[in-house]
Amino acid sequence: MKRARRAACLAAGVVLITAILAAGETRKEFRFTVGPRATVSIINQYGPVSVKPGAGSQVVVTATLYSDKVEIDQGQSGSRVNVLSHLLPGATAETGRVDYEVAVPSDASVTLHSMTGPLRAEKLHGDVTLEGATANMDVRDISDAHVHVKTLNGPVTLTNIRDGHVEITSVTGDVMLVSVSGPWVQVNSSSGRISYDGDFGNGGEYLLTSHTGDIEASAPPDASIDVTARSVKGKVENDFLLEPKHTPFVIKAGSAFAGTLNKAASSVKLLSFSGKIHLKKR
Amino acid sequence: MNCAEFQRILPDIIDEGHTPEQEAHLRSCYICSNLISDLTAISREAQLLQASEEPSPRVWNSIEIALRREGLIRQPLRDSEVPPPSRRWNLAWLLPVAAALLVAFGVIAHQRGMSRQTAQQSPVTPISESSLAHPSVDDQVLLEALGTHSPTMRVAYETNLRNVNAYIHDAEDQANADPNDEEARQSLMNAYQEKAMVYEMALNRSLP
Numbered sequence: 001m002k003r004a005r006r007a008a009c010l011a012a013g014v015v016l017i018t019a020i021l022a023a024g025e026t027r028k029e030f031r032f033t034v035g036p037r038a039t040v041s042i043i044n045q046y047g048p049v050s051v052k053p054g055a056g057s058q059v060v061v062t063a064t065l066y067s068d069k070v071e072i073d074q075g076q077s078g079s080r081v082n083v084l085s086h087l088l089p090g091a092t093a094e095t096g097r098v099d100y101e102v103a104v105p106s107d108a109s110v111t112l113h114s115m116t117g118p119l120r121a122e123k124l125h126g127d128v129t130l131e132g133a134t135a136n137m138d139v140r141d142i143s144d145a146h147v148h149v150k151t152l153n154g155p156v157t158l159t160n161i162r163d164g165h166v167e168i169t170s171v172t173g174d175v176m177l178v179s180v181s182g183p184w185v186q187v188n189s190s191s192g193r194i195s196y197d198g199d200f201g202n203g204g205e206y207l208l209t210s211h212t213g214d215i216e217a218s219a220p221p222d223a224s225i226d227v228t229a230r231s232v233k234g235k236v237e238n239d240f241l242l243e244p245k246h247t248p249f250v251i252k253a254g255s256a257f258a259g260t261l262n263k264a265a266s267s268v269k270l271l272s273f274s275g276k277i278h279l280k281k282r
Numbered sequence: 283m284n285c286a287e288f289q290r291i292l293p294d295i296i297d298e299g300h301t302p303e304q305e306a307h308l309r310s311c312y313i314c315s316n317l318i319s320d321l322t323a324i325s326r327e328a329q330l331l332q333a334s335e336e337p338s339p340r341v342w343n344s345i346e347i348a349l350r351r352e353g354l355i356r357q358p359l360r361d362s363e364v365p366p367p368s369r370r371w372n373l374a375w376l377l378p379v380a381a382a383l384l385v386a387f388g389v390i391a392h393q394r395g396m397s398r399q400t401a402q403q404s405p406v407t408p409i410s411e412s413s414l415a416h417p418s419v420d421d422q423v424l425l426e427a428l429g430t431h432s433p434t435m436r437v438a439y440e441t442n443l444r445n446v447n448a449y450i451h452d453a454e455d456q457a458n459a460d461p462n463d464e465e466a467r468q469s470l471m472n473a474y475q476e477k478a479m480v481y482e483m484a485l486n487r488s489l490p
Contacts, residue, residue: 131483133438133483134438150479150483152438152439152442152480152483153438153442169475169476169479171442171445171446171476171479171480172441172442172445188472188475188476190445190446190448190449190473190476191445207468209468209469209472211445211448211449211452211453211473212448228465230465232452232456248462248463248464249460249463249465269465269468271465271468271469273449273452273453273456273469274452
């Protein structure tokens with residue numbers, strides 16, 4: 001009997017807290033009709049932004065605000081849509097937070113910014129640009145597009161990016177690429193760890209560089225690569241039996257290796273100052 | 283005196299110094315005070331640039347492209363057609379200028395290092411002031427501006443700047459050790475790209 005009463009009290013408490021929290025929330029929806037290859041920009045100081053493909057030629061932005069310390073500025077000019085969280089005096093990370101869920105035509109190019117994030121974009125074939133300070137960034141199922149990511153400390157995960165022109169710049173955030181291929185894939189990190197798991201495609205340029213962060217690349221035995229790996233002060237390991245090739249620098253065992261595998265269709269450069277580099281066989 | 287009045291006469295203040303009224307405004311307004319610090323630092327660094335080796339035409343092209351992209355200039359700039367300084371000041375112009383200065387510093391520091399290495403054939407690697415792992419004058423100005431806005435943000439950016447400065451320092455050492463090393467040059471470029479990104483994020487997104 002006592003237990004039942006306690007459970008009832010707990011449930012009532014949860015309902016009450018949810019109601020109080022929900023009362024502080026405001027949900028707004030904005031709809032824009034755009035032409036082909038529209039550009040959509042969402043600038044949010046605090047809070048998540050998630051973009052998915054929607055139906056037809058509509059951009060639908062759903063924003064959840066948690067206080068009156070922030071308002072939404074939005075506008076459209078032709079096929080260019082801009083949405084901005086406008087912080088009012090006294091706004092903090094909590095009161096200035098806005099959660100965005102955005103549906104765009106799948107060929108739209110999107111630019112997302114949030115200091116805290118997370119930022120997420122998926123199933124698009126327009127260009128994707130993400131920018132954040134500590135925001136987690138997750139980009140997946142993108143094809144035939146540019147993917148540009150800039151982060152200070154937030155971790156970045158790219159999954160299933162095909163024929164992409166990928167550029168990632170991170171200061172301390174870890175970068176993970178899974179099944180990412182394309183004519184140009186560049187990751188530049190200062191102390192973040194870089195990991196690549198994929199087949200390096202067929203005919204691309206892959207450049208993974210770090211200052212102190214480790215670099216780990218995993219590829220299947222049938223990967224077709226021309227690889228150069230070099231760490232000035234860190235260790236370098238290689239699981240493949242590579243065909244030796246000429247290099248403009250002296251190869252020091254344990255700190256550099258270079259060679260080709262199969263038809264050497266893609267160029268792979270793994271460069272670090274003091275991070276460890278490991279080319280792993282999958 | 284309010285901010286609008288102060289900023290309207292900013293060029294004169296920089297050229298001719300402050301009056302007591304302007305000094306009083308500077309003491310009470312951190313925005314104008316930071317603006318003056320930024321302008322003084324940029325002016326000082328610009329003089330250093332002038333005295334050093336002339337950067338390649340690519341550097342000037344990059345600066346011009348950045349300024350045009352920001353909408354600050356419309357006609358191509360030629361040496362003999364420098365437009366008169368605008369009297370309307372706005373913090374937004376600091377972004378392309380800071381980015382351009384960073385690029386110019388990178389190129390000049392790298393060129394200096396390479397030429398000294400060749401001339402002296404010395405194993406001692408020169409380290410330019412801009413590449414030290416500690417915050418430079420520009421970094422300090424930026425951090426002060428961020429600190430006024432948010433102390434937490436200042437700490438975060440300070441850590442990031444230390445990281446990228448260390449990256450630049452080591453990449454410069456590596457490039458100076460072998461000026462023909464393509465990968466070392468690539469690393470140096472990447473390191474400067476990171477620093478430019480930190481500045482861009484701070485000026486464009488983190489400052490009011």
